[in-house]
Amino acid sequence: MKKYKIFVINPGSTSTKLALFENMECKFSTNVFHDSSVLMKFPKINDQLMYRMMVIQLFLEQHQIDLHGVDAIVGRGGSCYALKSGVYEVDDRLLDDTRNARGGLYHVSMLGIQLAKELANIYGGRIFMVDPPIVDELCDAARITGVSGIYRKAVSHALNLKATARVHCEKYHLDYKKSNFIICHIDGGISITAHQHGQMIDGNDAGGGEGPFTPTRMGSMAVTDMLHYLYDLPKEKIQSLCYETGGLSSYFGTSDADKIHALVEKGNPKAQRVWEAMIYQINKWIGSMATVLQGHVDGILLTGGLLRFDDIIQGIKVGCEWIAPVYAYPGEFEQEAMAQGAYDVLTGKIKPVHYTGKPVWTGFEDD
Structure with a gap:
């Protein structure tokens, strides 16, 4: 059976959780901390992107972790338009809407798929997002x-x-x-x-x-x-x-x-x-x-x-x-959930949901 290599990125306010899975076996999991005094120098969340990228790459080098040949990189999503629960394959529209906080949520989770994209540019692999904070199933x-x-x-x-x-x-x-x-x-x-x-x-x-x-x-x-x-x-x-x-x-x-x-x-x-x-x-x-x-x-x-x-x-x-x-x-269970989503797509168990660029709910007909 093919062994899929899945890398997970989950940004927090002063840290970024990282995990590497081989199929659903976690090979390593860590929390890379970012000095809050450094983060405060960046006026906007998006301004932190390359700094966090640098810290992540340094961590990978120091621990001799090679992501070449990675099958999927999963970033925690957020800030795009509200959507339904599922596994999304990240495309340019999803990246752009997240980067510009089109959905109105301004939160550090918006860096997840952006960091995934930066790493995919170097190491390859498909990019996914799973159940971001703006999942909308409200009655x-x-x-x-x-x-x-x-x-x-x-x-x-x-x-x-x-x-x-x-x-x-x-x-x-x-x-x-x-x-x-x-x-x-x-x-x-x-x-x-x-x-x-x-x-x-x-x-x-x-x-x-x-x-x-x-x-x-x-x-x-x-x-x-x-x-x-x-x-x-x-x-x-x-x-x-x-x-x-x-x-x-x-x-x-x-x-x-x-x-x-x-x-x-x-x-x-x-x-x-x-x-x-x-x-x-x-x-x-x-x-x-x-x-x-x-x-x-x-x-x-x-x-x-x-x-x-x-x-x-x-x-x-x-x-x-x-x-x-x-x-x-x-x-x-966030790291495992993100890895599971990617694994289910890679193995053909499910198909990724397409991001439409429109909110899942746009109002009542009589508004």
Whole structure:
């Protein structure tokens, strides 16, 4: 049987996760860190591209990793127009729309397929994208806001959410397309989503500041509070609170969950109060997704880096296990999910989805 060589690139705010697979066997996986003081010198995310490329190439050289003959390079996607779940073969239109953030999401994940393209120019191989953050499967009711002409967007950790569903279904011999789940990615960002028969029909806009507050994001607030407390702040400051300096970072001056949790363990009253409030808000959003599924929930699946703290898992079980059984999958399955997508295309199991350059949803007929 042919052995396919698949390289995976997953950019984060201050690091880039890399993994090399031979078929579905992971040969190495690492997290290449980028000095935040250096990244701050680049005015825009796209400006980081060649710097990150240089760091990745240096890493490959230092560890004597040769990508010549690679069959596929998979980059985490983002920032193009909203699309349906699937494996996309990257073409010039997808690259251009991602580079220009046509879909409105401005996030470092947009560098994933751009880095993949740069590496493919050197080493060859097909380029793929799998379940980017702007996967849109919302039901119609989930799109409506209280202001005519403004609609909710689907922005979530779709890659890991979908991958967790597949892992859970394989483990318990379930069919994702016949099941209802509430799936939560809990880390620096938090996504809480309702999955009905294989479709992610609702969830908080994790990229737009909606939902529970997180280590870096302020979460949902009343509009009147926003106007009263934040109205006079520069737009950049408000955006920073939505993405980087809100949530735990606002209270403690750091988003380092390990440091904050150490204060919780020492009995610091403020740390305990804020930490417990974060869990409280997560539970509220899980409860709201239960109503979306009309109480027909086969399981509440938890994933993400913050599950390394058992009190988060136990807090959610206490708050939500009356809805459905709670299952915890600490960490994430993103690298494996990207490799699996490419492998399924390379082996002919599936065909890649074509990116149309148009949003998967463009409005209601009577708009």
